[in-house]
Amino acid sequence: xxxxxxxxxxxxxxxxxxxxxxxxxxxxxxxxxxxxxxxxxxxxxxxxxxxxxxxxxxxxxxxxxxxxxxxxxxxxxxxxxxxxxxxxxxxxxxxxxxxxxxxxxxxxxxxxxxxxxxxxxxxxxxxxxxxxxxxxxxxxxxxxxxxxxxxxxxxxxxxxxxxxxxxxxxxxxxxxxxxxxxxxxxxxxxxxxxxxxxxxxxxxxxxxxxxxxxxxxxxxxxxxxxxxxxxxxxxxxxxxxxxxxxxxxxxxxxx
Amino acid sequence: xxxxxxxxxxxxxxxxxxxxxxxxxxxxxxxxxxxxxxxxxxxxxxxxxxxxxxxxxxxxxxxxxxxxxxxxxxxxxxxxxxxxxxxxxxxxxxxxxxxxxxxxxxxxxxxxxxxxxxxxxxxxxxxxxxxxxxxxxxxxxxxxxxxxxxxxxxxxxxxxxxxxxxxxxxxxxxxxxxxxxxxxxxxxxxxxxxxxxxxxxxxxxxxxxxxxxxxxxxxxxxxxxxxxxxxxxxxxxxxxxxxxxxxxxxxxxxxxxxxxxxxxxxxxxxxxxxxxxxxxxxxxxxxxxxxxxxxxxxxxxxxxxxxxxxxxxxxxxxxxxxxxxxxxxxxxxxxxxxxxxxxxxxxxxxxxxxxxxxxxxxxxxxxxxxxxxxxxxxxxxxxxxxx
Numbered sequence: 079x080x081x082x083x084x085x086x087x088x089x090x091x092x093x094x095x096x097x098x099x100x101x102x103x104x105x106x107x108x109x110x111x112x113x114x115x116x117x118x119x120x121x122x123x124x125x126x127x128x129x130x131x132x133x134x135x136x137x138x139x140x141x142x143x144x145x146x147x148x149x150x151x152x153x154x155x156x157x158x159x160x161x162x163x164x165x166x167x168x169x170x171x172x173x174x175x176x177x178x179x180x181x182x183x184x185x186x187x188x189x190x191x192x193x194x195x196x197x198x199x200x201x202x203x204x205x206x207x208x209x210x211x212x213x214x215x216x217x218x219x220x221x222x223x224x225x226x227x228x229x230x231x232x233x234x235x236x237x238x239x240x241x242x243x244x245x246x247x248x249x250x251x252x253x254x255x256x257x258x259x260x261x262x263x264x265x266x267x268x269x270x271x272x273x274x275x276x277x278x279x280x281x282x283x284x285x286x287x288x289x290x291x292x293x294x295x296x297x298x299x300x301x302x303x304x305x306x307x308x309x310x311x312x313x314x315x316x317x318x319x320x321x322x323x324x325x326x327x328x329x330x331x332x333x
Numbered sequence: 334x335x336x337x338x339x340x341x342x343x344x345x346x347x348x349x350x351x352x353x354x355x356x357x358x359x360x361x362x363x364x365x366x367x368x369x370x371x372x373x374x375x376x377x378x379x380x381x382x383x384x385x386x387x388x389x390x391x392x393x394x395x396x397x398x399x400x401x402x403x404x405x406x407x408x409x410x411x412x413x414x415x416x417x418x419x420x421x422x423x424x425x426x427x428x429x430x431x432x433x434x435x436x437x438x439x440x441x442x443x444x445x446x447x448x449x450x451x452x453x454x455x456x457x458x459x460x461x462x463x464x465x466x467x468x469x470x471x472x473x474x475x476x477x478x479x480x481x482x483x484x485x486x487x488x489x490x491x492x493x494x495x496x497x498x499x500x501x502x503x504x505x506x507x508x509x510x511x512x513x514x515x516x517x518x519x520x521x522x523x524x525x526x527x528x529x530x531x532x533x534x535x536x537x538x539x540x541x542x543x544x545x546x547x548x549x550x551x552x553x554x555x556x557x558x559x560x561x562x563x564x565x566x567x568x569x570x571x572x573x574x575x576x577x578x579x580x581x582x583x584x585x586x587x588x589x590x591x592x593x594x595x596x597x598x599x600x601x602x603x604x605x606x607x608x609x610x611x612x613x614x615x616x617x618x619x620x621x622x623x624x625x626x627x628x629x630x631x632x633x634x635x636x637x638x639x640x641x642x643x644x645x646x647x648x649x650x651x652x653x654x655x656x657x658x659x660x661x662x663x664x665x666x667x668x669x670x671x672x673x674x675x676x677x678x679x680x681x682x683x684x685x686x687x688x689x690x691x692x693x694x695x696x697x698x699x700x701x702x703x704x705x706x707x708x709x710x711x712x713x714x715x716x717x718x719x720x
Contacts, residue, residue: 118375145524151458152443152450169450172439175457177378181527183669186375187439189367194439277526285523286456289539293459293513301509304406308501311408 083259084161084206085228086215087235088135090264090271091245092222095133097125099214099223103199106213119186122199123214128271132264135223137214138163138184138199139251140259141281146176146185148283161228161259162201170195181255181274181282201259228259235261256281348688355685358678362436370678376671377662382437384661386683388518389654390430391464392542395550397423397471398504398511405504415573417478417703418561419554424471425690431468433686456520463514470507474500478701516543522660530664531601532615538660541595544588545622548581549653552626552646557694559643565695567704571639578630578642581649585630589623614655614663622652 097113103123104111114121116136123137140163147155147163154169155176176196177185188194202212215225224231235249250262254276262268269275362370373380400419403409412419435441447465452458477496483489519542522529535541555574561567596602605612629635629645636642662673697703 116375148452148454149457149524150452151455151461152446153452153455154450169443169446170440171443171446172441173437173457174378174439175455175521177375178528178665179524181525183376187378189374192364192366194367274527282524282526283454285526285536286520287454288536289517289520289523290454290456290459296513297509300512301505304402304505304508308406308505311406315408 083159083228084201084225085140085231085259085261086201086212086223086225087231087261087263088223089238090132090134090222090262090266092220093125093133093135094220094222095125095127096219098217098219099135100124102213102217106202117184117186117198119188119197122197126272130266130270132266132271134262134271134273135214136182137260138201139182139255140199140201141255142258143256143281143283145179145181145255145282148286149175149179151175158203158207160203160206162203162206164200164203165196165198167195172196179282181276231261235263238263253279255279348692351681351684351688354677354681355688358681358685359436361678362682367439370676372673372676372679374671374673376669377665377673379661379665380673381658381662381675381679381683382433384658385654386433386437386686387430388657388661390426390433391515391518392546392549392653392657393553393650394423394426394430395511395515395546396554397421397426397474397550398467398507399547399550400554401474401504402508405501406508411576412573414569414704415554415558417475418557418698420471420474421478421694421697421703422553422557423550424468424475425694427464427468427471429686429690430464433683436682456517456523460514460517460521463510463517467507467510467514470503470510474503474507478697478703482701512543515546516540518542519660525665528665528668529660530604530611530667531599532596532604532611533660533664534601535595535599537591537595541588541592544584544591545653545656548584548588548626549650551577551581551584552649552653555646556643556650559639559646561698561704562639565698567698569704571642574639574642575636578636578645582627582630585623585627585649589619589627592619592623611663611667614659618652618655618659620652621648621655625649626652 100114100121100123101111104121107120107122109120114124115126117124123135126134126136128134140157140161142157144155144157144163147153147157151173152169152171154166154171155163156166157163172194174185174187174196177183177187185196185198187196202210202214205212211225215223218224224234226234232249232252235252239245239247239249244265246264246267248268250264250268250273251258251260254274256279262273264271358370367373371380371382396419400412400416404413404416435444438444447458447461473496477493480489480492480496516539518539520539522534522538523536526534555577558567558569558571558574562569562571593602596605605615626645626649629641629648634641635645665671666673
């Protein structure tokens with residue numbers, strides 16, 4: 079059976095700020111039911127009130143080419159074919175590079191524990207794998223968050239934009255950082271709502287790969303260059319020795 | 334009793350205090366928790382243990398590969414008297430960084446995972462691999478200093494004979510490995526294009542880390558030479574320090590010009606003239622890392638005075654520390670609005686690691702032939718006689 083990439087579509091115009099997604103998510107994970115003001119190791123999604131009384135859900139974008147996955151030295155983060163970006167805590171060494179690399183500041187840490195792990199939304203991977211929607215989508219009473227196949231949701235989003243000129247004509251999350259599995263629609267410009275507008279559309283891992291790609295070149299060219307320089311200095315030394323005027327020794331005697 | 338009391342000197346008391354604080358801090362870090370021991374948070378997941386401990390620890394230990402390459406590969410015999418000391422500095426620097434990183438990791442007992450779960454897209458994986466390999470190379474480079482003290486002549490000579498044949502290869506491998514990870518420590522930040530302040534982000538940040546690490550490493554060699562001559566009785570030709578300083582100047586010019594051109598290209602320069610704290614930190618960094626050392630090392634009176642050379646090198650080292658802290662902390666706070674100030678335990682642990690390295694260095698200088706035997710000074714008479 080072919081796995082179809084899933085996604086979430088969040089329509090900010092439909093969100094009433096009831097925080098059902100936040101609460102159901104916390105309930106499913108056994109976290110405290112208090113409202114959170116920011117994402118944390120015990121709050122994988124939150125609802126923030128932003129400019130103009132708009133409610134914005136914060137959560138992992140499940141990027142197609144995640145920065146967190148690319149930077150993890152022990153490959154503990156995986157982008158699944160179903161869409162969710164998941165974390166294998168068993169592999170983790172706790173370097174927290176994923177936290178510092180993520181442009182959306184999504185990965186959070188269990189600072190209160192002696193053996194802390196990174197925590198973030200996994201887009202209900204266990205449910206999604208079995209064909210169920212995410213808990214947040216199921217919890218949403220207004221249809222502001224809907225779950226579905228990625229290509230179909232993109233089509234649906236496009237349809238809504240075409241049918242209503244009030245929308246900002248952009249699907250946030252479809253191109254940002256190379257695109258992801260969580261899309262936002264809004265009638266207020268995204269940057270006014272505090273969304274991060276990337277400096278470049280291309281996926282972030284490409285930025286490190288530009289340098290990492292030079293490793294073989296640096297190793298072989300640099301190594302050969304050094305070996306060549308060594309050969310030259312040795313040869314010069316031999317010649318000078320043969321001619322009986324080794325500068326270095328003369329210098330050493332003087333000092 | 335009075336002999337025992339005589340053993341208690343001011344610096345020994347300071348050392349004891351450093352270790353008491355550091356060990357207590359270690360206890361809190363590993364057995365009480367992160368929140369009690371550090372001021373790290375979700376907004377500032379990397380603090381001084383990465384920013385200073387790792388980034389600066391490695392950069393300031395760059396002297397070993399630079400001097401070893403100069404002497405063994407490029408035939409600069411001028412620096413042969415200090416090559417062992419430079420390798421020792423690097424060896425201790427890297428060992429300290431490795432130990433310090435165990436504090437920084439959340440799950441240090443999983444550290445060996447780096448050997449089995451590879452991610453070649455991760456700059457940190459490359460850094461870890463290079464640092465592990467280079468620390469091994471440094472151990473091998475430094476080993477003969479210990480081996481030559483072995484009492485078994487046959488074994489000793491056999492090992493040293495064999496070692497002599499591989500020292501060139503070791504130096505070559507070490508130079509390549511150093512070049513890679515010195516730059517990749519900067520490369521760690523390439524992926525954070527949106528989070529790093531424009532005054533510090535550059536697609537060449539790894540190149541600039543490399544360009545600033547070498548002068549920093551050489552500055553530390555100067556400082557260690559000075560301190561060894563002053564308090565460990567090492568008799569060295571101080572004009573080697575002068576020559577090192579003269580080598581540093583063109584390196585800093587190149588770095589400074591590269592940094593300036595890069596800032597212009599990236600459009601970061603205007604930020605330097607805004608009344609922000611980032612701009613202030615930026616100018617402090619440029620002053621310490623580029624301007625003051627170039628002025629100092631170009632002044633005849635400084636070049637002829639070991640103490641002035643030491644002080645200027647210290648300024649340069651502080652400049653590199655400022656640069657690494659700015660990249661890893663200042664520039665991020667601009668994005669996250671975190672307000673991170675290290676906890677006293679974070680500082681105490683780093684100071685303890687540094688003190689530990691200094692103590693081992695002193696021990697090695699006193700008991701091994703780190704500085705050339707021909708110049709072994711009289712003040713070492715109370716140390717064990719050397720073969």
